[in-house]
Amino acid sequence: MLDSNIKFKLSDNALFQKVVDETVILDSVTGQYYTLDPIGTEMVEALNAGKTVSQVVALIEQDYDANAENIQADLTELIDKMTGKGLLVEDV
Numbered sequence: 060m061l062d063s064n065i066k067f068k069l070s071d072n073a074l075f076q077k078v079v080d081e082t083v084i085l086d087s088v089t090g091q092y093y094t095l096d097p098i099g100t101e102m103v104e105a106l107n108a109g110k111t112v113s114q115v116v117a118l119i120e121q122d123y124d125a126n127a128e129n130i131q132a133d134l135t136e137l138i139d140k141m142t143g144k145g146l147l148v149e150d151v
Contacts, residue, residue, distance in 0.1 A: 061131075066151075068106065068147070069107050070148045072087045073086060073145075082103070083095075084103075086144065091144075102115055112134060112135075
C-alpha cells in the first residue's frame, strides 16, 4: 500500500494540458500522450500542487460521492501507472 504522506509531482518531461472535459499529458521524450478524466485530472493537479496522497483522497472524497477506500485504490493505480511511465515522480 502507498504511504499516505508521500508527495508526487509531474516530471519535467510531462506536459499537462486541459482540453474541454479531459486532460492530455504529453511525454515530451517519447511523444506519447495520455488522457485523464475529470477525477484523474483533479487528482494529478492536487498532487502537483504539493498535497500528500491522504490529502488528495480527502479532497476527492469531499468532492465526489465515493468512499475513501475506493479513492485510495484508484489514486494508487493512477500513481503506479504514471510513475511507471515516468510522468509522475516522488516530490522530496
